[in-house]
Structures are given as C-alpha cells and as structure tokens.
Amino acid sequence: MKAQTPNRIILGIILTILTYWLFAQAFLNIAPEVQETYSSTSSSIINLSVSLTSLITGIFMVAAGNIADKIGYKKITIIGIFLSIIGSIIIILPFHTSFLIIGRIVQGFSAAMIMPATISIFNHIFEGEERRKALSYWSLGAFGGTGLASLFAGTMATFVAWQWIFIVSIVLSLIGLFLLKNIQDVHDKNRGPINFDFAGLSIFVVMIGALSIFITQGEVLGWTSAVSFILIVIFVIGLIVFIALEKRKRAPFLELSLFSNKAFLGTVVTNFLLNTAIGSLALFNIYTQQALGMTAFSASLVTIPYILTMLVAIKAGEKSIAKFGPKRALVTAPVLLGLGLIMLSLTFLEGTVYIMSCLIGFGFFGIGIGLFATPALDTAVSTTPRDKVGVASAIFKMASTLGGAFGIAIIVSVYSALSNTFSVAAAGSAAFIVNVVLLAVAFIFALVVIPKVSMKDK
Template sequence: MEEKQTYRSGNLIILGIVLSIITYWLFAQAFLNIGPHVQETYSGASAGIINLSISLTSLITGIFMVAAGNVSDNIGKVKVTYAGIILSIIGSLLIIITANPALLIIGRIVQGFSAAMLMPATISIINTIFTGDRRRSALSYWSIGAFGGTGFASLFAGTIATFISWQWIFIISIALSVLALFLLKDLKEVKTTKVESSRFDYLGLFIFIIIMSALSIFITQGEELGWTSGISIALIVITIVASIAFYFVERRIKEPFIDFSIFSNKAYIGTVTANFLLNTTVGSIALFNIYTQSELELTPFMSGLITLPYVVLILFTIRVGERSIKKYGAKRAIVVSPLILAVGVILLSLTFLGDTAYLISCLIGFALFGIGIGFFATPALDTAVSTTPPEKVGVASAIFKMASTLGAAFGLAIIISLYTALEGAMDVSTAAMIAFGLNVVAIIIGFLCAKFVIPDRAVE
C-alpha cells in the first residue's frame, strides 16, 4: 500500500475508532445526567430501578473489560471491535424502543459489554497497525474521544434532553455506530505471534469475574450497604480469597487468563499504578459539586460552569502531551502530570477562603486538572501498550483502562465517605479540606510511582 493511501486510510480508521468509543464515553455515560427524564418515560419504574440502570453499564464494563481484552488477543481485535459496535447499537435500541423497565436494564447491560469489548480492542488495533509518532497521534485522538466525550457528556445530554428528547441521544449514537462500522469495514485482522493454546482458561475467567464483581459491588454500593456491614465484609472476604485462588490457579496453567509476566514490566506496572491513583481525582470533582451546591448554594449548572476549564484544557493539552514524548520522552510527562494535578486539588481544598476567592481558586484548579490529565493521557497509554508484547496488548490495555475505572470508583467512595464522616464532627469547610487533602496524598504516591518505578527510557 502506498504511503499516501496508507495515511488516508489510517485517518479513516482513527475516525472510525473514535466514533466507536464515544458510544460509551459520550452517549452511554450521558445516562448519568438524564435520570429524571428517563424516569418520566419509564413511569412504572421505581427510583431504585433508574439508579441501577445509571450505574449498571459502568459496573459491567469494569467487571468484563479484562476478559474482553483477553478474548480480543485470542480471537482477533477487529472481530471484537465489530461485535462491540453491534452490541452498542442493540443496547441503544433496547433502551428507546419501549417503556418496559426490563428492556431498559437489559439494554444498559448490553452497553456495558459493548464498552468492555471496544476499549481494549481498539487500543490494540492502534498499537498493531501504527508505529512511532503515528501511533502516538492515534492514541491522542483515542484519548480525546474518551476524555472529551466524558467532559461534554453532561452538557450534551442536558441539551438534547431539554430541547428535544433524551431518546435522541441514543438515536444519534446508533447513527454514529453505523458510520463507524462503515469506516472500519475494510480493516483486516493483523495476526500476532502467539502460541496456540489447547483450551481457553475458563476457570481463570470465572474466578476473575467473581473477584471483579465482589470488588465492584463493594466499591459502588458500599456506602449504601454500610462499609462495615455483614454484606460488605463478605464481599471483601470473597475478593481476597478469590484473588489468592486466582493467583495459584493461573500459575499452574500454561496459557493463563492473565499472564503475570505482564507485571514484571516496570514501565507497565508503574504507569498502571500512577493511572489508578491519578483517577482518584474523580472523587475530588464530585466533592467539589457536593460542597459548592450544599454550602455555597450554587446550582448544578453553575458548578458545572466552574469545571469547564477542565474540559477545554484537556482537549488542548492531550496533543501537547503526545508531542512531548518525542522531545522529552514519555516519562517526563507522566512524572510532571501528578504534580500539576496535586496543585489543582490543593486549590480546590482552600475552603477557608471567601466564596468569591474560593470559586476563583477552583477555576484555576480545574484548569490545572485539565492540563495534568491532558499531559498524562497519551504518554501513559503509549507507555502501557508499547512496552507490552503485541500478543498481550489486548489484556494489558484492558488492565490499564480498568485501573482508570477502579481508581475513579475508589476515589468517589473513599473521599465522599470521609467527607460525610467528618462533617458531623467538625466544620463542613474543614471536613471538605481534609477530604481533598487525602486525594493530594494519593496523587503524590502516584508521582512517586511514576518517578521511581518507570525506567528513564520506557518508550523509544
């Protein structure tokens, strides 16, 4: 294939991949902001059913993402991508064709499986068919689709639901999914060198699903269940026991579900750990909204406007982070990003300031949020996939993205729970400041992991 043709077809592939992943980051995640509108349509559904439908897609995605990455390594990344896009279309149709709550729940489950398949498979495709600067550029657009989609989900969903109808969110998603299939229709499966296994590790898959299910339910439902309740303790015990069993089972299998040799790669493990810890900042964003709306009496719209610098700057700085790899190496951006984020959270923690001064501080803080995440996104993702053997990129990228999901969930659970526990014992502003401070500690640990675990020449 000639270079000019390769470049053009490569651009179309990147566009198709971006359109496929925003079916989750922009459209499926829009459900977080349209709960009341959805309940008006599903008049027979209780608030509990609606709340379940909101959280279910992320829960399913987190549980099955690594399994889907493993499958993509074994049966083909392109096949899994096609399947993920088709499931996205089916899930959207199930949600909008009827007002039956059962189909709503099934549709959200299907969307979760779709996202779990698309994320690792599309990253693997990029890593397989692009190299060097072209790969980093493609990963930047992937990150823009993911982080940009998430950032605009609230504004997009609110606009569509208010001025048209919330169902149009998923009608548009279906249309873009069909376009993604068209753009990717000529994409050929690229074979990687892999020792054929006589049988798939179903036992490893089963144990891993138990681990992730118990852990995810504990994280997402722990506050409602009670962190020290019998059910929560049982979930922790199941997670620990199943993890130990998983380790010993996988060590005995020739072709395990997760090859632990991935974690002997210092560049990979350092990047994944930093990724997990930096994503705990989702908890600080949630705490900011809770604090400003309850104590400063801001409306949700006003709180959202203050976070706007985060969305805008992340889109600008993702490409800057990509370009910095060639000039300075990936590690520098990965190390600097936590420091920028830490300063951003410190500015959110200055709750002792007057209302106006505090909000100005938060505007600057969210700008630093965007810069920090933007610098981190492409260098971290590029390091994770480029330092992993090609035949393991699917599961490696899935673990990387799962670290993002779990980091966000842990951040939400721990930071909000600490704030809730402290506000009854002290001044609310002090409770918020301490909760923000805990997040700063987590980010600094992420900085130390990036600084001392990742080798200086992690990515060539």
C-alpha cells in the same frame, strides 16, 4: 492498511470510543435527572448504575482483549459498536429500573470490547512517531470525550432530555460502523485456539464484585456490619486464590507475567490511581447541584477549562515523549491533577469565589489528564511483546475504567456518608481530599517504579 485512508480509520475509531468516554460516561453528570425519571428508586441504586458500566468494562476488558488478539480486532470492534447501540436503546426505555441496570451492563460489555481492539488496530497500522500521533488521537477521543461529557450531558439534560444523550450516541455509532467497514482485520495467526480461563474470570468477577458492593452499598449495609465484613473477606480470599491460580495457568485470564516489566507495572498502577479523579468529576456535579442550586448545564460550564487545557496538553504530552521520554510527564501529571482537586476542595469559600477557584482547578485538572494520556498509553503498548498488545492494552484500559469506577464509588460514598453527619460543604471538601491522597500515592508510585527510559519502538 496504510493505503486504506488512515484519516478515515482514525475518525471511525474516535467516534467508536466516544460511545463510552462521552456518552456512557455522561451518566456521571446526570444522576439527579435520572433519579427524577426513576422517582421510586433509591439514590444508592442510581449511584450503582453510574459506576456499573465502568465496573463491567474493567472486569471483562482483559478477556475481550485476549479474544481480540485471536479472532480479529475489527471483528471485536464491530460487535462492541452493536452492543453500544443495543445498550443505548435499552437505557432510553425508562419502563423500570431493571432496564437502566441492564442497559448499563450492556454498555460495559461494549466498551470492554471496543477499547483494547481499537488500540491494537492503531498499533498494527502505525509505527514510531506515526503511532504516537495516532494514539494521541485515541487519547483525544477518550479523555476529550470525558471532558466534553459534563458539558454535553448538562446541555442535554437541562434543555432537551437526558435520553437524547444516547440517541446521539446511536447515530454516531452508525457513522463509526460505516467508516470502519472496509478495513482489513488483524489478529495473531500464531496464537492457536482460544483457551479461555473461565475459572480466573469467575474469581475475578466475584472478588471485584464483592469490593464494589462494599464500597457502593456500605452506607446502607453498615460499614461494620457482618455483611460488610463477609464482603471484605471474600475479596481478600478471592485475591489470594486468583493470584495463585493465574500463576499456574498456561493461558491465564490475566497475564501476570506482563507486570514483571517495571514500565508496564508502573504505568498501569499510576493509570488506575489517576483515573479515580473521575469520581471527583461526579462529586463536583452532585455537590454544585445540591449545595449551590446549580443546574446540570451551569455546573458543566465550570468544567470548560478542563476541556480546553486538556486538548492542548494531550499534544504537549505526545511531543514530550521524544524529547524527555515518558517518565517526566507520568510523574508530573498526578501533581497537577492533585493541585486541581485541592482547588475544588475549597468548599468553605462563598459562591462566586468558590466557582473561580473551581475554574482554576479544572485548568490544572485538564493539564494533568492531558499530559498523562499519550505517554502512558504509548508506554503500555510499546514495552509489550507485539503478540500481547491486545491483552496489554486491555489491562491498561482496565486500570482506567476500574480506577474510574472505584473513584466514583469511593468519593461519592465518602461524601454521602459524611453529609449525614456534617454539612454538605465539609463532606464535599473531605471527599475531594480523599482523592488528593490517592493521587499522592500515584505520584510516589510513578516516581519510584517507572524507569527513566521505558519507551522503545517496535
């Protein structure tokens, strides 16, 4: 495969993963504009559509990674690209809210297929230092896409129309298909037939769905209502049954045995908690537009330090693996990200002063995300048996997307609930601080669980 132009493969995969990290994630930044299009739709439904793609991606990514290991990484990637195109087409047809919801669900299935399959393609093409470089490009597309999403979405929504975000996504998806069309497919020939754990998937969907509904719709249902209580009970019972069932399965939906590896366990949990900070990105755009009267474009300009510092920090994170091992970066990242969110939480400051604080905060934000990206991804795939890389990378990215989905749901819900009682400035500050607490837990987990030396080349 190395003879088949690795640079072309890298570019094709970067364009492919941008369909989620740049375009699908752009919904974080355009919720007010989308609600204007669907004027009869409640804000709770719009907020649900924002987090829905991440939620669907997280739920089904492990299943997609497992299937990709058996039928081929290229094949699953191509299917994912076609689903991305279909989802984008559905979303730009604003006939009814149901189109919006369906389109976001299709985008979720697309990302669930693309992410573990593309990581596995890199893992099979490259080894050692070359693999780390390739994975840093993957991280650049993923986290770089998230960084650009705010600026890109704000520009499109302010000067053109938010639907153009997904028109551009369709064009780049077609280019990605062209670049990847000639690569050989790779899969594990010794894994036998696909024995899919439908019972495990069903329980997982129900318990995650119940928790998601509680978080996103709790304000409407009532946080202490009977319905909310039932949703929590469903989640707890579902979790207990799920763990008991998966431990007995020969071919489980979720490979719980992978979590016996402390390096993998620590990286996945830290990854989940770190990605809740995506909720603060969504909150920043909502708060600055509601409280400060900024446009989507002007709000996105404030996030530029995030983009710039992250691009530099991603390469620094890659280099730090060989020099210090991955743990130093994985422990430092939550601290830097937390400092950034503290700067965002200073909503009591006056307009210009607050914006300056946010510019500094987004600088820390970008360094933290960039420093974490490659060491975390490399640790997840390099400490895993080669025949389970698809599943392992799927679990790792599931942690990212579910972390983002729950981060959006939790942070925006806290802001929405508190703004009914307190000022929007106080509500915004409190919501940011909630995210800081989650990052503090991430720091403690990374410090205690991840071994000092956890990376080895395979």
